[in-house]
Amino acid sequence: MHEWSLALSLVQTLDRWALENGVQIKRVVLSVPSPAQLDVSILTEAFDTLKRESRLEQAKLEVRVRSPRYRCRACGYEFGQEEVDQQIRQLMGQYGEEYPLHLIPELLPTFVKCPRCGSHDIEAELSIKVDEVETI
Amino acid sequence: MHEWSLALSLVQTLDRWALENGVQIKRVVLSVPSPAQLDVSILTEAFDTLKRESRLEQAKLEVRVRSPRYRCRACGYEFGQEEVDQQIRQLMGQYGEEYPLHLIPELLPTFVKCPRCGSHDIEAELSIKVDEVETI
Amino acid sequence: MRPLLESAREKLRRRKVVAVMSGKGGVGKSVVAALAALAKPGSALVDLDLEGASAPRLFGLSGRLHEISKEGIEPLEVGGVKVFSLGGIVGDRYVVLPGYGQAGAVEALLAFAKLGDSDPVVVDMPPGMGEELLALSRITDFLPVLVTTPSKASYGVVKHLAEYLAEIGKKPAAVVLNMAYVDCGGSRIYPFGRGEDARRLAESFGAPLYELPIDPSLEDYVGRIHEYRGPIAYVVRQMVEGL
Amino acid sequence: MRPLLESAREKLRRRKVVAVMSGKGGVGKSVVAALAALAKPGSALVDLDLEGASAPRLFGLSGRLHEISKEGIEPLEVGGVKVFSLGGIVGDRYVVLPGYGQAGAVEALLAFAKLGDSDPVVVDMPPGMGEELLALSRITDFLPVLVTTPSKASYGVVKHLAEYLAEIGKKPAAVVLNMAYVDCGGSRIYPFGRGEDARRLAESFGAPLYELPIDPSLEDYVGRIHEYRGPIAYVVRQMVEGL
Ligand SMILES: Nc1ncnc2c1ncn2[C@@H]1O[C@H](COP(=O)(O)OP(=O)(O)O)[C@@H](O)[C@H]1O
Ligand SMILES: Nc1ncnc2c1ncn2[C@@H]1O[C@H](COP(=O)(O)OP(=O)(O)O)[C@@H](O)[C@H]1O
Ligand SMILES: [Mg+2]
Ligand SMILES: [Mg+2]
Ligand SMILES: [Mg+2]
Ligand SMILES: [Mg+2]
Ligand code: NI
Ligand code: NI
Ligand SMILES: [Zn+2]
Ligand SMILES: [Zn+2]
Numbered sequence: 001m002h003e004w005s006l007a008l009s010l011v012q013t014l015d016r017w018a019l020e021n022g023v024q025i026k027r028v029v030l031s032v033p034s035p036a037q038l039d040v041s042i043l044t045e046a047f048d049t050l051k052r053e054s055r056l057e058q059a060k061l062e063v064r065v066r067s068p069r070y071r072c073r074a075c076g077y078e079f080g081q082e083e084v085d086q087q088i089r090q091l092m093g094q095y096g097e098e099y100p101l102h103l104i105p106e107l108l109p110t111f112v113k114c115p116r117c118g119s120h121d122i123e124a125e126l127s128i129k130v131d132e133v134e135t136i
Numbered sequence: 137m138h139e140w141s142l143a144l145s146l147v148q149t150l151d152r153w154a155l156e157n158g159v160q161i162k163r164v165v166l167s168v169p170s171p172a173q174l175d176v177s178i179l180t181e182a183f184d185t186l187k188r189e190s191r192l193e194q195a196k197l198e199v200r201v202r203s204p205r206y207r208c209r210a211c212g213y214e215f216g217q218e219e220v221d222q223q224i225r226q227l228m229g230q231y232g233e234e235y236p237l238h239l240i241p242e243l244l245p246t247f248v249k250c251p252r253c254g255s256h257d258i259e260a261e262l263s264i265k266v267d268e269v270e271t272i
Numbered sequence: 273m274r275p276l277l278e279s280a281r282e283k284l285r286r287r288k289v290v291a292v293m294s295g296k297g298g299v300g301k302s303v304v305a306a307l308a309a310l311a312k313p314g315s316a317l318v319d320l321d322l323e324g325a326s327a328p329r330l331f332g333l334s335g336r337l338h339e340i341s342k343e344g345i346e347p348l349e350v351g352g353v354k355v356f357s358l359g360g361i362v363g364d365r366y367v368v369l370p371g372y373g374q375a376g377a378v379e380a381l382l383a384f385a386k387l388g389d390s391d392p393v394v395v396d397m398p399p400g401m402g403e404e405l406l407a408l409s410r411i412t413d414f415l416p417v418l419v420t421t422p423s424k425a426s427y428g429v430v431k432h433l434a435e436y437l438a439e440i441g442k443k444p445a446a447v448v449l450n451m452a453y454v455d456c457g458g459s460r461i462y463p464f465g466r467g468e469d470a471r472r473l474a475e476s477f478g479a480p481l482y483e484l485p486i487d488p489s490l491e492d493y494v495g496r497i498h499e500y501r502g503p504i505a506y507v508v509r510q511m512v513e514g515l
Numbered sequence: 516m517r518p519l520l521e522s523a524r525e526k527l528r529r530r531k532v533v534a535v536m537s538g539k540g541g542v543g544k545s546v547v548a549a550l551a552a553l554a555k556p557g558s559a560l561v562d563l564d565l566e567g568a569s570a571p572r573l574f575g576l577s578g579r580l581h582e583i584s585k586e587g588i589e590p591l592e593v594g595g596v597k598v599f600s601l602g603g604i605v606g607d608r609y610v611v612l613p614g615y616g617q618a619g620a621v622e623a624l625l626a627f628a629k630l631g632d633s634d635p636v637v638v639d640m641p642p643g644m645g646e647e648l649l650a651l652s653r654i655t656d657f658l659p660v661l662v663t664t665p666s667k668a669s670y671g672v673v674k675h676l677a678e679y680l681a682e683i684g685k686k687p688a689a690v691v692l693n694m695a696y697v698d699c700g701g702s703r704i705y706p707f708g709r710g711e712d713a714r715r716l717a718e719s720f721g722a723p724l725y726e727l728p729i730d731p732s733l734e735d736y737v738g739r740i741h742e743y744r745g746p747i748a749y750v751v752r753q754m755v756e757g758l
Contacts, residue, residue: 009279106373145522242616297540371614
């Protein structure tokens with residue numbers, strides 16, 4: 001749901017930036033970590049609605065869903081999204097759709113444990129960021 | 137001075153690792169950030185003294201002194217070591233040789249300010265780490 | 273580009289942001305922040321003590337979750353204050369957060385908080401002078417309210433914070449000397465010292481000092497701080513009016 | 516490979532490490548840690564409250580710097596305790612530290628500390644459940660001593676810490692209920708509540724509970740805590756003997 005709020009952030013931020021730089025925006029690549037389980041179709045729909053009458057009017061949003069590589073800083077084990085998926089599903093079962101990592105993916109270490117040693121001391125690139133902006 | 141202590145860390149750590157892996161060590165590359173002002177000749181001398189009768193007996197230490205790239209997270213300015221050097225010199229004048237960043241380079245944001253906006257919110261790779269180990 | 277950082281900035285640009293901080297823990301930052309928000313109708317309270325969220329406990333909201341709507345994080349409203357806290361995202365459970373994730377959590381909480389027309393925004397800061405303080409500074413030009421107890425142990429840390437703030441061009445908007453004394457049948461006990469240092473600190477920064485007694489009845493209001501009408505609320509209200 | 520992490524590990528491998536922690540700030544962790552180290556001849560005290568170092572202030576060492584020798588950081592010795600603190604590296608000034616650098620500082624402090632044959636090593640933890648706690652866990656298998664006040668505000672945070680510790684397979688070695696009451700002409704005032712929750716918490720983890728009064732005279736010993744002989748020292752000594 002808050003995908004609308006995220007899309008609004010994106011549009012407002014880029015519109016201001018485009019204005020300052022005297023450009024129009026053609027394409028935006030937003031990179032989101034997969035444990036956030038953001039709904040790409042809602043995000044895109046929201047973006048396309050909110051971009052009207054802004055310098056993003058003709059912009060196309062591409063959402064790049066990254067599967068982070070995880071590293072346990074306690075035992076050194078490195079692992080992929082597939083070894084985390086079950087813990088995430090369980091969390092969604094518990095909290096529902098708007099579960100904590102959906103809003104704040106950086107909270108992952110609070111909830112997810114290393115599949116090898118059980119530590120919460122997990123390192124990953126978990127931020128939501130703009131990877132590319134193409135202007136005209 | 138504490139270069140001896142750092143060399144001892146290095147020798148003991150790698151000796152244990154070499155034993156566990158059943159190897160001898162031929163070459164070690166230690167990477168240190170330049171604001172630590174570590175004395176490479178003392179470090180090497182200490183290493184060569186301490187390595188005797190260990191699995192590093194024939195190891196050569198290479199110290200790679202990195203000049204970090206700095207980024208101010210408050211204003212976004214990126215800068216190099218040359219824009220920090222004067223602040224570091226001043227700090228050494230104040231504390232002497234064994235100044236805080238010499239022991240703990242990660243303390244840099246406590247002492248150094250962004251040359252553009254004055255913020256202490258500076259990001260850089262400041263850790264001391266082993267970059268390479270060559271074994272026989 | 274970090275869109276959440278940018279929109280947190282934009283969101284706070286035109287509001288007064290009062291950051292209740294200390295460096296030291298357990299001095300009463302959360303109590304002062306809550307009462308400060310309650311003193312001014314239309315305030316929001318944002319709890320940035322990520323790993324030790326206090327606002328939910330003070331307001332009796334422990335375990336209650338924020339609703340999430342199209343517009344972001346809906347506030348929990350109590351006593352006319354819009355409360356936002358990580359506790360309303362994770363519920364009544366622990367938060368353990370490596371340093372690298374703390375800024376992102378601060379940015380997301382502020383970027384998604386549906387502040388409406390709340391003003392001022394009172395921020396309840398964690399102890400320490402780490403990532404949360406840096407993250408808040410990236411986002412907004414806050415007014416610092418410093419809280420200390422009379423103890424030398426607390427004062428020393430608060431002095432360091434004040435020096436750091438001065439270094440970055442910020443002056444405390446007020447200094448609160450909390451837990452100054454406790455009443456003992458009409459006379460006063462000073463469990464943590466007399467507070468001379470704190471008074472001098474406030475003076476040296478030209479900041480007004482507000483002195484709060486220990487009020488043993490406060491504990492009865494942990495869970496319904498919005499109903500508390502005792503001496504601490506009274507002085508905090510004066511403090512807010514002076515900002 | 517991080518050689519300082521590895522040698523910090525090696526250095527602590529064969530020692531008992533008692534970590535005084537709470538999650539909450541201002542509950543008396545530093546006082547308890549200092550008195551615990553003082554109670555046992557041959558102890559070292561490592562202050563890991565990076566941004567709010569208390570040990571120098573408690574022991575009257577503010578502004579004094581550690582000597583640095585071939586063997587690393589020489590302790591400041593007071594009352595038979597080897598004290599190590601970031602305050603002895605930077606002096607009496609603020610420390611502001613982004614999250615990404617906190618682990619490195621913890622590792623360096625422990626790797627370079629010339630512990631000699633000190634045992635146990637008492638660690639004074641910062642508030643929060645952030646990078647320092649994770650960093651310490653990477654280095655050593657510590658014995659947690661949890662400190663709380665009777666207040667619900669403090670208890671709630673400490674409970675979360677205890678739950679986190681349980682989750683990673685650690686049980687508190689002791690629970691300290693600090694500031695339980697203050698004497699008022701023979702009768703007792705309970706400024707922060709009665710502490711029932713804390714007692715139940717200790718029981719539920721099968722950990723012994725130690726109760727400390729507020730001692731207003733303690734403030735006179737901030738700066739010479741090694742000379743303090745009052746009731747807090749007495750109970751902390753019992754706690755240490757029970758570990
Ligand atoms: N003036 C006061 N009188 C009585 N209790 C107080 C007072 N100020 C704070 N407290 C109590 O002290 C503890 C610490 O307060 P808190 O606001 O949580 O501090 P901080 O946010 O600085 O960690 C809490 O238990 C709180 O209820
Ligand atoms: N039992 C006690 N009686 C009186 N003062 C105390 C007591 N315990 C702690 N204090 C004081 O309370 C404040 C917080 O203690 P401190 O040890 O610094 O807490 P923490 O390390 O948890 O932040 C300090 O001013 C300290 O002197
Ligand atoms: Mg608080
Ligand atoms: Mg911190
Ligand atoms: Mg402390
Ligand atoms: Mg923290
Ligand atoms: Ni959503
Ligand atoms: Ni040295
Ligand atoms: Zn692991
Ligand atoms: Zn800058």
